[in-house]
Amino acid sequence: MPRPRKWRRVQAQPKVTYFKPGGVPARNLGEVVLPVEGLEALRLADLDKVDHEDAAVEMGISRPTFSRVLSAARSAVAEALVQGLAIRIEGGDFFIQGPPMRGFGRFGRQRRGRGGGRGGSHER
Numbered sequence: 397m398p399r400p401r402k403w404r405r406v407q408a409q410p411k412v413t414y415f416k417p418g419g420v421p422a423r424n425l426g427e428v429v430l431p432v433e434g435l436e437a438l439r440l441a442d443l444d445k446v447d448h449e450d451a452a453v454e455m456g457i458s459r460p461t462f463s464r465v466l467s468a469a470r471s472a473v474a475e476a477l478v479q480g481l482a483i484r485i486e487g488g489d490f491f492i493q494g495p496p497m498r499g500f501g502r503f504g505r506q507r508r509g510r511g512g513g514r515g516g517s518h519e520r
Contacts, residue, residue: 404433431488434469
């Protein structure tokens, strides 16, 4: 039996959870699913320019795990951009770090299901 996945710490729930190419009706698009922790890894590494070791500490995971999450997220985004697919941000194993947020209970954390939460999977 595989070891249970460790929760990944993210700073906040994404403000936007769906991106699509302009000029194409959503019903005609395939999708790539980007897990919430993948978006967090992209934010830390590519937007905030945090090195992998520090980003892994911030997310509460090992450096190799951070690198795998980041690589999967980059692949999902690249696939969507090159193939003209929509990006749905959802799923994964994460909890929200910080003060309670509306809809996330007293402690500001919530576990998300894995449904579709693996980067690179798409529905057509």
